[in-house]
Amino acid sequence: MIPVGFEYSRPDTVDAALALLAEHGEDATILAGGHSLLPVMKLRLAAPEMVIDIGRLAELNYIRVDGDEVAIGGVTRYRDLVISGVLAAECPLLPAVARTVGDPQVRHRGTLGGSLAHGDPASDLPAAVLALGGTVVLRSPRGTRSVPITEFYTGVFSSVKEPDELVVEVRVPRTGTAGWAYEKFTRRSNDWAIVGVAVVDGRVGLVNMGSTPLRASATEAALAEGRSVEEAAALADVGTEPPADNAGTPEYRRHLVKVLTRRALTTAAGISAPGA
């Protein structure tokens, strides 16, 4: 439970962080909140030679309205999402999802950019941003580019982000009063989701139903065609490849995602759930 030795650096600016990242390449890793990185380092499943701590970069910690979108800095903490007045008014799904992550200690450390960059398909925020149709802003010494979240992930813990790139910003649409809901299903309150379903404005993002966060495209299409919530939810597992682990079989997850999608769509539509 003691990591392999490593160098640690805490640059003062994004530019300095990018320069370090460029210098060390794949030997370096970015530390933001550390709640995904440090456990794997302690278990010696990761052994970076250089740890670049960006967690205190104030220039990456913000939430502001920018045109039709809300722009959120990469190291904005879950806790900041939870208490944000801007998000409460403009994009209420995001604080609601952030509130379900881990426990208060985790929420005070973990960052939005860190969660998206890490790319754990069992994490909540990537699927929420996916449901929102957000954008990931990547920066490197080579410049800045924006990648739609739908094109960001390539597999478990992997994305199109290059080793010299940093997630500096996440942009999500201002969904305002559009119906939204998040159904997170866990054994214990601070567990990862066995399955999670984020719904906003007719779009559906799925947690832990495959190697990346997924959109329930068949459900979305059914909704767009005007089919009922029940009919649409019954298609939530189409195109998914749910994992098998202690918490659930693929068969169970396929069942569960339909139940949770129905509940989330029902809540999002402002209908009181039957039997609730």
Next chain:
Amino acid sequence: MPVIRGIVSPAMSILGTRVVRTEDPVFLTRGATYTDDLTDERLTGALHLTLVRSPLAHAKITSIDTEAAKAAPGVVAVYTGADLDLEPALLFPAANKAMLRPFLATDTVRYVGEAVAAVLTEEHWQGEDAADLVEIDYDPLEAVIDLKKALSDEVLLFPEAGTNSVTSMHLGKDDPGDEFFADCEVVITREITNQRVAAAPLESRAASAYWGDDGRCTIFCSTQNAQSARDEVAGWMGMDAKNLRLILPDVGGGFGAKIGADPEFALVAAFSKMAGRPVRWNESRSENMTGMVQGRAQLQTITIGGDRDGKVKAYRLDVIQDAGAYPRLGVVLPMFTRMMASGTYDIPKVWSTAQVVATTTTSTAAYRGAGRPEATQAIERAMDLFADEIGMDPAEIRKINVIKPEQFPFTTKGGAEYDSGEYAKAIDLALEASDYTGLRAEQEARRKRGDAVQLGIGVSSYVEITGGGAFVENATVEVHADGTVTVLTGTSPHGQGHATAWAMLASDELGIPIDKITVIHGDTDLIPKGAGTMGSRSLQTGGVAVHNAAAELVDLAKQRAADLLEANVDDLEIDKETASVVVKGVPGSKSVPLAELAAAEELKVFHEWDGKKPTFPFGAHVAVVEVDVESGKATVERIWAVDDAGPILNPLIFDGQRHGGIAQGIAQALLEEVVFDPDGQPLTATFADYGIPSAAELPSFDLVTMETPTPVNPMGYKGIGEAGTIGSCPAVQNAVIDAVSHLGVSHIDMPLTPVRVWTAIDAAQKEASK
């Protein structure tokens, strides 16, 4: 609520009052001093031990290369089994004599986490780097995980033993066979699992050792019983126990898994001798989740028979106990399970067998309840299965079959001699407190509506053994010239509050306030004898010893004061306002303070109390759960617990034990399970994977008081440490199954996770639609 007081205490007695624990301010503020926190000068310059552990469950070791590790920064020594002067040991006397455990594996590894090599470094953090450099080649063997497959002896853990069987109890001896149930109208048989769980105390295992110039070794360690741990380590090391001293700093929880010594304690002492320097060891949480003994791990077949009027006539329990790789205290669990098989019930015919088998997994041992919860779970599931079959209410069937108050003392078919109990009354108290009738009505309404969230109500009736292992305990009480008191105890608190409780017992006799009383434990030089703290034994053994020692000290003081007061001893008493010996009934007469007597001559009493028998606490729990039948998730909404352990010394500590116990019972029912894959790889070796609950998973507990004294000791005390676990676990399992029984489900194995509950519902509905 009727309260039966076992002891008529003086009006001003501190006994029975809610005294805040004197040890808590330190625990809650600056923190305790655990073994790894020690800054004792005797450990100056200590080396740090890191063990290289097997990544495979079963393999031949073909080579070990330590050269690279020896050259790593900070490394002072790297040892393998070949360097050790410790003979492989039988860790439990009743086990198969060929199942010896090497202190470092030399030829074969038999579970993931078994120690193979040892690295000693100047700094703790250097150890893991060096351990990674020890190159060990393994030739994998087939893992043995499944208990029935283990019993087939197809793959042997110890070829020299010729079998995986560790021991068996009453197998094939006069087996009554099917005739046993011939007179029963209804017979139900079912295989159920009492799953393996991890104790996971906050403080993982730790030990430090140094050798003095006098040739004596001192080990600071985390254990539940210093004196027996000393004897065990001395035995392993082939040394006289007189030359070994164990000192226990604060111990951060044990739950049974810290009973006795761990082989690592001997390693620390041996390496300290070999390296000529003190050695420290504190395992990581990852090591703890595979290295520390685990509990339960029984596969049970229950068969229950009786008539449709609700009378149970015959019960049979066949147990397969998983011992893990190297048999330890787990071997004894089925003995308690068999003894307590029939629970609170008067069943005319009871038969049980047990088979203990070795597997390529972590060794098993005691865990909160240790054999009794396994018995309770089995009989309480059996009663519900029987009630379900004949269409009778689970509470009703229990009341029909429980042993009646006039039958005590009651000797069971399993050989237990129940001391005292009012089992039906405990059930009634729990039913009344929970408004059982109202709950059933609510359940019926939800069933009729077809709600997604169904209500389940589970009842358990339990009796258990406390102080079952060791009946003898000692205490020394000494009053000092400054009016303070020292109590030495052979018990070994690791969360139980003995510093407060023992001070209360002494204070009540001496009239000296508890803040002047210091309780000392866990130093084998100061307290050479003692059996420690386990099996909920401490109050009825060690507590009674303190009470008796203090009472004897009062007698001694009165004898000494008689001359000074020119009075007959029989006319003297302690004035508890002033802690002085005074003449009875003569206010304002001459008096002699105890402190003054102590100043004149040592005022100290050693008392050894032998209760000769265990006691049998009992109770009843009612659990209410909500089950979301669409997702399978079960949530405990309320739990009403009637736990009767005789007179209550301190309700705060008593209720705290129940809270912790109930939490662990609920956790086993719903969340916790140690899982190995077919290759023997642990799948639950972190707290992310292993289902320890947080407060968020638990309801507030409704505790109902009932106090029935035991005749076994003068104070009427029984133990409360494990009762909550034993009562709550079956109540919760029964409640969850009850919530979905109308959907055709009759049993679900623990832990009742969402996937298991949903799978059971799904299977029942598919079956019904066939």
